[in-house]
Amino acid sequence: xxxxxxxxxxxxxxxxxxxxxTSVELVKDCLARIEARDGDVQAxxxxxxxxxIEQAEQADAERASGKSVGPLHGIPVGIKDIIDTAxxxxxxxxxxxxxxxxxxxxxxxAQLRAAGAVxxxxxxxxxxxxxxxxxTRNPHNLGFSPGGSSAGSGAAVGDNQVPLALGTQTGGSVxxxxxxxxxxxxxxxxxxxxxxxxxxQSHTLDTVGVYGRSVxxxxxxxxxxxxxxxxxxxxxxxxxxxxxxxxxxxxxATPTFAFLETPAWDHAEDDAKAAINGVAERLGAQCRKETLxxxxxxxxxxxxxxxxxxxxxxxxxxxxxxxxxxSPQITERLEAAKSIRADRYIDALIKRDEINRSxxxxxxRYDAVLCLSSAGPAPEGFKTTGSAIFNGLWTYLGxxxxxxxxxxxxxxxxxxxLVGMAGDEGRLLxxxxxxxxxxx
Amino acid sequence: xxxxxxxxxxxxxxxxxxxxxTSVELVKDCLARIEARDGDVQAxxxxxxxxxIEQAEQADAERASGKSVGPLHGIPVGIKDIIDTAxxxxxxxxxxxxxxxxxxxxxxxAQLRAAGAVxxxxxxxxxxxxxxxxxTRNPHNLGFSPGGSSAGSGAAVGDNQVPLALGTQTGGSVxxxxxxxxxxxxxxxxxxxxxxxxxxQSHTLDTVGVYGRSVxxxxxxxxxxxxxxxxxxxxxxxxxxxxxxxxxxxxxATPTFAFLETPAWDHAEDDAKAAINGVAERLGAQCRKETLxxxxxxxxxxxxxxxxxxxxxxxxxxxxxxxxxxSPQITERLEAAKSIRADRYIDALIKRDEINRSxxxxxxRYDAVLCLSSAGPAPEGFKTTGSAIFNGLWTYLGxxxxxxxxxxxxxxxxxxxLVGMAGDEGRLLxxxxxxxxxxx
Numbered sequence: 056x057x058x059x060x061x062x063x064x065x066x067x068x069x070x071x072x073x074x075x076x077t078s079v080e081l082v083k084d085c086l087a088r089i090e091a092r093d094g095d096v097q098a099x100x101x102x103x104x105x106x107x108i109e110q111a112e113q114a115d116a117e118r119a120s121g122k123s124v125g126p127l128h129g130i131p132v133g134i135k136d137i138i139d140t141a142x143x144x145x146x147x148x149x150x151x152x153x154x155x156x157x158x159x160x161x162x163x164x165a166q167l168r169a170a171g172a173v174x175x176x177x178x179x180x181x182x183x184x185x186x187x188x189x190x191t192r193n194p195h196n197l198g199f200s201p202g203g204s205s206a207g208s209g210a211a212v213g214d215n216q217v218p219l220a221l222g223t224q225t226g227g228s229v230x231x232x233x234x235x236x237x238x239x240x241x242x243x244x245x246x247x248x249x250x251x252x253x254x255x256q257s258h259t260l261d262t263v264g265v266y267g268r269s270v271x272x273x274x275x276x277x278x279x280x281x282x283x284x285x286x287x288x289x290x291x292x293x294x295x296x297x298x299x300x301x302x303x304x305x306x307x308a309t310p311t312f313a314f315l316e317t318p319a320w321d322h323a324e325d326d327a328k329a330a331i332n333g334v335a336e337r338l339g340a341q342c343r344k345e346t347l348x349x350x351x352x353x354x355x356x357x358x359x360x361x362x363x364x365x366x367x368x369x370x371x372x373x374x375x376x377x378x379x380x381x382s383p384q385i386t387e388r389l390e391a392a393k394s395i396r397a398d399r400y401i402d403a404l405i406k407r408d409e410i411n412r413s414x415x416x417x418x419x420r421y422d423a424v425l426c427l428s429s430a431g432p433a434p435e436g437f438k439t440t441g442s443a444i445f446n447g448l449w450t451y452l453g454x455x456x457x458x459x460x461x462x463x464x465x466x467x468x469x470x471x472x473l474v475g476m477a478g479d480e481g482r483l484l485x486x487x488x489x490x491x492x493x494x495x
Numbered sequence: 496x497x498x499x500x501x502x503x504x505x506x507x508x509x510x511x512x513x514x515x516x517t518s519v520e521l522v523k524d525c526l527a528r529i530e531a532r533d534g535d536v537q538a539x540x541x542x543x544x545x546x547x548i549e550q551a552e553q554a555d556a557e558r559a560s561g562k563s564v565g566p567l568h569g570i571p572v573g574i575k576d577i578i579d580t581a582x583x584x585x586x587x588x589x590x591x592x593x594x595x596x597x598x599x600x601x602x603x604x605a606q607l608r609a610a611g612a613v614x615x616x617x618x619x620x621x622x623x624x625x626x627x628x629x630x631t632r633n634p635h636n637l638g639f640s641p642g643g644s645s646a647g648s649g650a651a652v653g654d655n656q657v658p659l660a661l662g663t664q665t666g667g668s669v670x671x672x673x674x675x676x677x678x679x680x681x682x683x684x685x686x687x688x689x690x691x692x693x694x695x696q697s698h699t700l701d702t703v704g705v706y707g708r709s710v711x712x713x714x715x716x717x718x719x720x721x722x723x724x725x726x727x728x729x730x731x732x733x734x735x736x737x738x739x740x741x742x743x744x745x746x747x748a749t750p751t752f753a754f755l756e757t758p759a760w761d762h763a764e765d766d767a768k769a770a771i772n773g774v775a776e777r778l779g780a781q782c783r784k785e786t787l788x789x790x791x792x793x794x795x796x797x798x799x800x801x802x803x804x805x806x807x808x809x810x811x812x813x814x815x816x817x818x819x820x821x822s823p824q825i826t827e828r829l830e831a832a833k834s835i836r837a838d839r840y841i842d843a844l845i846k847r848d849e850i851n852r853s854x855x856x857x858x859x860r861y862d863a864v865l866c867l868s869s870a871g872p873a874p875e876g877f878k879t880t881g882s883a884i885f886n887g888l889w890t891y892l893g894x895x896x897x898x899x900x901x902x903x904x905x906x907x908x909x910x911x912x913l914v915g916m917a918g919d920e921g922r923l924l925x926x927x928x929x930x931x932x933x934x935x
Contacts, residue, residue, distance in 0.1 A: 288848070367838040392838065395836065396807075396833060396837060397807070400837035400840060402808055405698075
C-alpha cells in the first residue's frame with residue numbers, strides 16, 4: 056500500500072471525509088519524506104515540522120467536532136517563497152529579503168487557510184522569481200535542474216513531499232517546473248487567482264498557479280483560489296463555472312485539439328518534437344496542425360519586451376540601491392531593459408489584444424491548443440533553469456495553460472501543454488482530464 | 496428677440512417640442528451666422544448648407560408625422576474633424592488625410608443621429624489633434640487664439656454658429672477651448688463616450704467631450720453619448736445615473752469645493768490667479784484650499800510622459816513614412832518621445848492609480864475640485880494654442896471636468912474648472928449648475 060504522501064490531494068480529501076485517513080497521518084508521511092529527501096532535493100526554504108503537525112492536529116480536531124469543513128481541510132500545501140505568510144518568513148529568494156517577515160497572509164494563502172489547508176512550509180524560489188538558478192535539484196535525477204522559478208514547489212510535488220503547491224509564472228515558472236518534475240500544473244487566466252501579497256515583477260504577466268498530482272487536484276485547489284481582487288486592474292472579472300464540476304464531466308463530444316508548433320518550435324529539441332508529434336499522431340483526426348496569423352510570429356519578442364520593461368520598473372530600485380545583492384544574471388537583464396522604448400512596450404501590449412482575438416477565433420473551433428510544455432526535458436547541470444520559450448507566449452496572452460506529465464524523453468519526464476480560452480479553465484481542465492486518460 | 500442660433504440646445508429642444516420652433520428655422524439661423532462669420536472665424540472644415548437643411552427638413556417631417564423622437568431631435572451639432580462621419584470627409588487636420596472619407600460613422604456620431612441630431616458639419620481640428628495651431632480664430636477677438644485642438648468646435652459654439660459640438664481631449668483640448676471661447680465644456684470620465692471611429696493618439700488619455708451653451712446642454716448631450724464600448728479596454732464600465740436628471744436637481748446640501756492650485760499654479764498668469772481667487776473668496780466657507788500628497792507634485796511630467804509615449808506609438812509610423820507631411824511642432828514632439836524609457840511610462844501609469852486614490856479621498860469630503868480652466872485667457876496671436884497645463888493632469892487621471900464661462904480677464908473670457916469623481920459626472924454637473932447660478 057502506498058504511503059499517504061503519495062496520494063493525490065483529491066484522494067486524500069476523500070479518505071479524510073470517509074474517516075480512513077487523518078491530516079496528522081498525511082502530514083507526518085509528508086514530513087518523513089521531506090526528512091529523507093530534502094538534503095538532496097532542497098525544495099524547502101522554510102519548514103517547521105512541529106508547527107505543521109500542530110495545524111494538522113487542529114484540522115483533525117475540527118473535523119472530529121462535527122464542524123463543517125472546507126474542500127482542502129487537513130490537506131498540506133507548499134507555498135512558493137515569494138508569497139507572503141503571516142506565520143513564516145518570506146524571503147523572495149534574495150539576500151535583500153533575508154529574514155523578512157510580514158504580519159499578513161497573501162490573499163491566496165488566506166483562501167487556502169479558509170478552505171482548511173495546512174500550510175506546510177515555504178518552497179524555494181529562484182532569486183526574485185527570475186532566472187538565476189536556485190539550490191533545488193530535480194527529484195528524478197539530482198544532476199538535473201528542477202526548472203524555475205517555482206523550483207521548490209515543482210520538486211516537492213514531484214518528489215511526493217506534498218500533494219499541492221503554489222507557484223507563480225511571469226515567463227514559464229509554473230508550467231516549466233511541472234514539465235521537468237513530472238507533475239500536473241495549471242497556470243490559470245491572468246488575474247484568476249488574486250496576487251495581493253505576492254512579490255510583483257510584472258503586473259500584466261505575473262500569474263499565481265498551482266501544482267497537484269492529478270487534473271482533479273488542479274480543479275480542487277483552483278476553485279478555492281479563484282476570486283476577484285477589486286484593487287487589481289488585471290484581476291479576472293469574467294464569469295467562470297466551478298472547476299471541480301467541469302473536471303468531473305464527460306466532454307459532450309470527443310475533444311479536438313489545435314496542434315500549434317508556435318514560433319518557439321525551432322528551439323525545441325528533436326526528441327521533444329518527436330514526443331509531441333507522437334501525441335498528435337495518436338489523436339489522429341481529433342488533432343490538426345494549425346497556426347496563427349501575424350503578429351503571432353513576433354510573440355516571443357513581444358513577451359520579452361513586456362517582461363523586461365515591467366521587471367525594470369519593479370526591480371529597478373534594487374539595481375540602484377543595492378546592486379551588490381543582485382545576481383549577475385538579473386543585473387544584466389535589468390541593465391538591458393533600460394534600452395526598451397516606451398512606444399515599443401505599448402506596441403507589445405496592443406498586439407497582445409490582436410493575437411488574443413485570433414486565438415479566440417481558433418479556439419471557437421477546437422477544445423484546446425496542444426503544444427510542448429517545454430523545449431525539452433530538464434537540462435543537466437545547474438547553469439540555467441532551462442528554456443521558458445514555450446511558456447512566455449501564453450503568459451503574455453494571459454490565457455490558461457495546463458501541463459500533463461505524459462511524456463518521457465531520454466529517461467526524464469516532460470509535459471504535454473494544453474492552452475485554453477481566457478476565463479475558461481473549466482473546459483480546459485475537462486479536456487485535460489480526457490487527454491490524461493487517453494494517454495494513460 | 497434673439498435669433499434661434501443663440502439659444503441653448505435645451506431651450507431649442509423645448510421650443511421644438513412645443514411647436515414654436517422648427518429644426519429648419521434653427522439650422523437656417525445657424526447657417527446664416529456661419530455665412531456671415533466663417534470668413535473671419537474659420538471654424539468649419541466641411542459644411543454643406545443644402546445637406547444640413549435637408550436633414551432639418553427630415554427631422555421636422557418626422558416630428559410632424561407623430562413619430563417618437565429622440566432628445567436631440569432637430570438640434571444641429573458640430574463634429575470635430577478627427578471623428579468619422581459616413582456622409583462627410585474626415586481629414587484629421589493633416590494633409591496626410593486630405594479628402595479622406597470613410598463609409599461609417601464613429602459610434603458617437605451614430606449615437607447623435609439616433610437621438611435625432613442634425614450633423615451640421617465638421618469643425619476644424621489642429622493637426623492630428625496635437626499642438627500645431629489651426630486656421631481658426633477666436634470669435635471674441637480675431638487676433639487671439641481659440642485654443643486647440645478642438646479649435647473649430649470651441650469657436651463655433653462660442654460664436655453662436657451651432658449650439659452643441661463634439662471635441663476630444665488628450666491634453667487640454669476640450670476644456671481649454673471652452674475657457675478661451677467663453678462656453679460650457681465637459682470632458683467626461685475616460686471612456687464614458689465611446690471612441691470607436693475617433694482618431695487614436697493615446698488610449699489612456701483620449702476622451703471625447705462636448706460643448707454647449709449651458710450646464711443643462713452638457714447633461715442633455717452627455718446622456719445621449721454615454722455607452723460602454725466592449726472592444727475598448729478603457730471604456731467606462733461603472734454605474735452612472737441620468738445626467739439630465741441630476742442637472743435638474745437641487746443639491747441636497749449647499750455644495751462644497753476643494754480649491755486646488757495644482758502643481759501648474761506657477762504657470763498661471765497673475766490676472767488668472769486673481770480671478771479664481773475671487774471665486775474662492777465669494778464661496779467663503781464653502782471653499783477650502785487643499786492639496787494632494789506626492790506623487791501629485793510630479794503630475795505634469797507624468798501626463799507628459801504618457802501622452803508623448805502613446806503619441807509616438809500611434810503616430811510613429813507617420814514619422815517614418817511621410818515625415819514631410821508633419822508639422823515641425825509634432826515632429827519635434829515625436830522625436831523627443833523616442834527617449835522615453837518603457838519603465839518610466841509604466842511608472843507613470845502606476846502613479847496614476849496612486850494619485851486617483853488620494854483624489855477619491857479628497858472628493859469624499861467635497862462635491863468638486865475648483866481650479867483654473869487654463870493658465871490665462873486666450874493668447875494673442877497664433878504661434879501657439881496656449882498652455883494646457885491646467886488640463887493634462889486631469890486627463891491623465893481620467894476624471895470628469897467641466898468648464899464654466901464665468902470669468903473675464905483683460906476683456907477676454909476665461910473658464911472656472913470643476914473636477915469630479917470618476918464616473919460621477921451627474922454630481923459634477925449638479926454642482927456646476929449650482930455654481931453657474933451662484934456666479935451669475
